[in-house]
Amino acid sequence: MFDCVMPTRNGRNAMLFTSNGVINIDNKKWEKDFSPIDSGIECEVSNYYSKAYLRHLIKSKELLGLQIASIHNLAFYIDIVTRAREHIFAGDFTSWKNEMMERWQQRL
Secondary structure (H helix, E strand, O other), rough: OOOHHHHHHHOOOOOEEEEOOOOOOHHHHHOOOOOOOOOOOOOOOHHHOEEEHHHHHHHHHOOOHHHHHHHHHHHHHHHHHHHHHHHHHHHHHHHHHHHHHHOOOOOO
């Protein structure tokens, strides 16, 4: 998962990692979803742009869509590492990891 090109390559191919699971933003179900890309992480890009707008950009082959998707995925990675560090210090990393792995493996 921590391959150096994975977040940006997957973002450019319409795959978004979110706090609730993996999204293929190309799917039609996101066409009218005006909720933020991922309000579960602290990232202005992820909280400002909607899934519908990002889908529109990517379907229209706008470079901005690829940039937003890449920035979001990088922010997601940073959020994972930050939260993992907090749970390591708190002593409950294993239980947090098990809970998160179930959630992150979902395809939305």
